[in-house]
Structure formats: C-alpha cells, structure tokens
Amino acid sequence: MSEPMDFLLLVRGTGFDVALTIFVIGVVLRLFEIFSLGRGVNLAEPRGREFGPGMRTILTRNVPDPHTFRRQPLTVVIGYLFHIGLLISLLLFVPHIELFKETFGFGWPGLATPIVDAAAVITIIALLAALWHRASNPVMRRITRAEDWLVWLATFLPMLTGYLAYHRMVDPYPLILGLHLLSVELLLVLFPFTKLMHTFTLFIARWYNGAMNGYRGVQS
Amino acid sequence: MANSKTLGESLRRHGVTRRGFLKFCSATASLMALPPTMVPAIAAALERAKRPSVIWLSFQECTGCTESLTRSHAPTVESLIFDHVSLDYHHTLQVASGEAAEAAREAAMHENQGGYLLVVDGSIPLADPGYSTIAGISNVDMLRETAAGAAAIIAVGTCAAFGGLPKADPNPTGAVPVSEIIRDKPIVNVSGCPPIPVVITGVLAHFLTFGALPELDRYGRPMVFYGQSIHDRCYRRPFYDKGLFAETFDDEGARKGWCLYKMGCKGPMTYNACATAKWNNGTGWPVEAGHGCLGCSEPDFWDAGGFYNALSIPTSDVTGTVVTGAVAGAALGAAAALLNRGTQGEAREKHATVTVDDLEKGV
C-alpha cells in the first residue's frame, strides 16, 4: 500500500545524500584538477592586464556571435531559450529556493508559480526542439556521441517529472515527486563526469580566453 | 441487532414527514460529498436501506478516532449509530461490559455472517502478539476471526490504514495496517490522525445508502473525500501562486494569512477533505488556524521529514553532505594534482629539443 511513499522517503533521504556526495566530490575534484594543472609560463612581455579582460569576456560571451547565429540560428535560439528557462525553473521556484536555503543558509525571492510554469514549458519545448535538431541536422548528427543523448535525457527528465509533479498528472503524488527527485539525483551523479561540467568550466574557459588576449594586448 | 425494517419504514414510524426525509437526504448527500443532484437517488436508496450491523475493533490506537467519530454532527452520530446502523460491538465504548461485550460481538458475527461491516481503528502488532490483546485475544487473531464474516472492512484512522504512529521508525511492535493482514475482503481506508468526523460517518452513510463501498483511490481511500490535495483545495492557494509566504509564525505574512509552504505545510502531498469539510463543526481547520498541514492522512507521515521543514527539503543533513563532499573532493583533487604534476614532470624530462636539421633528416 505504501510503496510510493517508501520510494519517496528513500529518494528524499539516502538517495539524495548519495547523489549529492558524488556530485560535490566530483565537481570539486575536477575543478581542483583543472586549476592545479595550471598553465605554462608565458615568457612573452605582457602587453596588457589579464584580470579585467578575463572578467569582461565572461560577460561579453553571453552575447551570441553574429556569424554563429547566421550559420546555425536554431542552435542559438534554442540554446538561449532552454538555458534561461532552466535557470528560472531551477533557481526561482520557491520550493527549490527552500532547498538551497537549507543547504547554504541563505535564500532569495522566488517568482510567482504561473511564471515559473511558463518558463518550464518553454524549457521543455526547447529541449524537444534541441533533440529534433540534433537528430535531423546532418552536421549535428555527425558530431553527436552517446554521451550527448545521455546528457540530454538527464536534463530532460527532471524538467518533465517536475512539470508532471507540479500539475499532479501522475497518481499517486508521492510517486511522481519521488521520480522527480530520482531524476535530479541521476543528473547530479552524471554531472561531474560528463559535458554537464560546462556549467562551471564555461566560466574558466572564458576567463582564460579573455586573460590570454588581455596579456597579448588584443581585444577578445 | 440489525433488524429487517427499512430506513423508510423506520423513519415514518417515528413520524418523520417526507419533507424531513428530504432534508435528511440533502444533509446525507452533503455529508457524502455527493452533488445535490444525487438527492433523489439517495432518497430512493435510503427508503429501501436496511440497518447494517457494525462491529468496531480497536487495536494499537489512542482512541482519537473514536473521539473524532463521537463528535461528528451531520446527521448527529446518535441518529446515525442508533437509528441507521446497529453498532453491536465497540470495545472502547463497551469496556465496562466485559464478557457481555465479547458475547455481543460473537452473536453479531454469527447472526450477520457475511453481511456485517467491520470498522477497525489502530494498527496490529506482529512482533509479539502480547503487545496488544483484548479479552486475552491477540489483535491479529481477533482481526482474522472477525474479518472472516465481514462484508467489508473500514480501516478508520492512519494507524489502521497505513500503520500510523505505532509503525513509525523504528516500529518497535512490528505494527502493520489492516490491509497487510486481510487480503480477501474489500477494505476502505479512512486515513487521518484522526480522520475528519464527517468523513467517517460519510463512508458509513454511503454503505448504508447504497449497500456498497464508494469509489477508492490508489491507497484505498474514498475518492470523494481524498480525491484532491489539501494544497489544491486550500483557500490560501492563491498566495502560493503569487509567491506570498509566511516566513515565521508571527511575521507580517502569517498575520495576513499567506501560504504556509515555507513553514513546512505538507498540503501539496496530502489528500484529505479538511479544506472543505473543516473541523469542529465547520469552525476551521489547521491551515485556517495558521499552522501548516502535517500530512496526517498519508502513509509514513511521521517519518516524512520535520513538520516544520518545507516539503522540498530532503530528510537528510544536506549542508553536512555538501561540506563533507567538498572536503573529500578537495583532498582527492589535491591527490590528483600531485599525480598530474608527476606526469607533467615526466613529460618535461622526456622532452627533447628538435632542430630543423633533425626534421629534415627524418624526411
């Protein structure tokens, strides 16, 4: 009778603990590794500063490059819609904020749920469009590896189960809430060992690009 | 004992007019959470209904469920119990009768073999039958014996429905709900700690009226009462959607009656009729009193995390996990860094300078 509840209690307790441990250890380990490798000594005379241009590039690369947009408009549009929708769903939904608050000791204001709901729908549509684009575009298909499908699924499942849970489309509710948590746990476990790490490495890479160009005194 | 007179006859004998009967039917429809359009059907069914015999068994429980039932008011429990059902055995109410009560139970079972309604409150201990006995009979034996001739079983309260408090971790008595012992009888779970009085009488009224059990959800609970979540029926729901929350029990939001999600309200995962049926003769209910829902009608609600933690917060210590993980990750990262430094050093050592001449020789 109470299996869905037992399942929910498991994924809310031990399951979440295990996934979070793997996630944190994995992410810290990989970042530590990247930073500790360092970079070779540049013997050239510096022609500018590294820090300022590095930070600036982190910001300026948020604006899409016009050439990429002309060549692959779909990639750019889907990419932006998906990422913005995902961030809204993840960071501005009050129940999620409560979890962050419990973890880090501080929270922030959330958005009204109809707005988050709309963002979630946009995210899900964008993810489906991304899947279709990846499967139908010859170039995309050529450069897609098994890991890409896995990462897509790991991102899609929390969105889908979250949407179903919020709208109570699965009976009983503890089952779908448990599945939502389980899918998030899968994402957390896969995160450090897949391309999902770009969430963090993206900023390191941008900073290095900007810093290197700054050192050479060129615009980035 | 149950008699053969129909309810219609019995009411008329008591001088109840058709108007009174219609009023009774309206109240019963409202009680059963059925639409008012059902009143004629209810009137027709009640006219023919016969008084069913009811046996009530109490196992590992706190009597809160019986307390709740005896405070139900619509129709008055007296009229329900004494006029419309024949409550032949209720050991808490009859405790002073001793052996006579046990004899009444056996007589009711015998006379109404296969037709009586068995109501159970409390969970059943399996670790040691001696943990809970009545007249020297263990709970599990009494349940099996009494259930054998029952038409249906109503498990009243979260203990009987899902194990409840006795089953809470670490479950010292090995408590189980009725449904884990009896598998060959229809069981209705009327969960809640305690269940809403009108929900208990509503289910009894449904059996009385239609001679059958109401439609049930996945947990065996009547859909009419447990079909929607507290959250979806909550009058404070608009505040949840607008993002307006009470942050503490005495802040501005609490005073303005905003949503209690952050204060640990379990309304989103709880299915019950509190938001509409309310408590204390319709006076109010926990959320109206300014306290979040505990989720008392759900399985394992005692173990489902702190009552004052938001539903989305895991039951484990997340901060501890993050700190431990970060320290472990840093240690492993440092080890990996040393290893990589070694590899880098080796690569540097093996590095040989190549001149243009060397390259040309190679061609």
Place this chain on the structure above:
Amino acid sequence: MERLDTIPVVSASSPGSAVGVTGNVLPLLHEIRHALERLARDRDPTVIDLRAIPFAPGDEERLLSLLGRGEVSLVLSALGRSEIRESGYPGVWVVEHYNDAGERIALQIEVTDIPAIARSQVADIEESSTRLNDLLMNDNG
C-alpha cells in the same frame, strides 16, 4: 476571567468587497450568475452545496451579505430547524439545515423559483387528505 464567547471575534477583512483576501467568492458569484441564466432560459434549477467550497475565513459571510435578503423567508420544522430565504436576487435562495442540537448540517444555494423542500410533498398531501377525511368521518359519525 473573560469567557471565551464574550471575546468579540473580529474579521480582518471587510465584507462588501467581492474579492476579499483570496478572491474565492468571485468564481462562486459567476457560477450563480450562470445558473440564473440557465434558470431564465431553460427553467433548469441548480443546487450548489457550499460544504464543497473551500472558503477562507469570512468568505461565507461575504457571500451571504453580497447576496443580501429578499422578500421571502421560511422556517421549516422537520428533524430540527431549517431556514429557507430568498436572497436579494430573486431566484437565488439560501437554504440552511440544522439538526435537533441546533448544529448546521447543510448550507446550500438553490437557484430555482422555489426550493423543492418548501413545497408540500406529494406523499404528505395524500396522507393529509386521508387524515382530514378520517377526521370528518369521525365528526360526522
């Protein structure tokens, strides 16, 4: 010491505004309006059981005060008291049933020309005809 029932209960929100704190009364008023249109067009009556509505504190008072009181008020004495009154909107009736102990067991809005329970019931009419007949027979005899 003050008795609990001597302490006045003050509702924080003022009745008179249809929206109130939660706005839960508005959809109900719309439902009543649709029911009235159905009644006017198809002679189709509607009963709304207010027990099934998740009211906020003060919502019930707000709804009843918005509906107001009309020309007709009936008191029914059958299995306890019942109050049947027309609201300020003809066709919209408020029906309250109480039990013997004076506790309210049902609160309904009926959108109809007259609530069915206020009519004399066919079975009762037949019986009263018999009874009156018996009375006259006895008197004559």
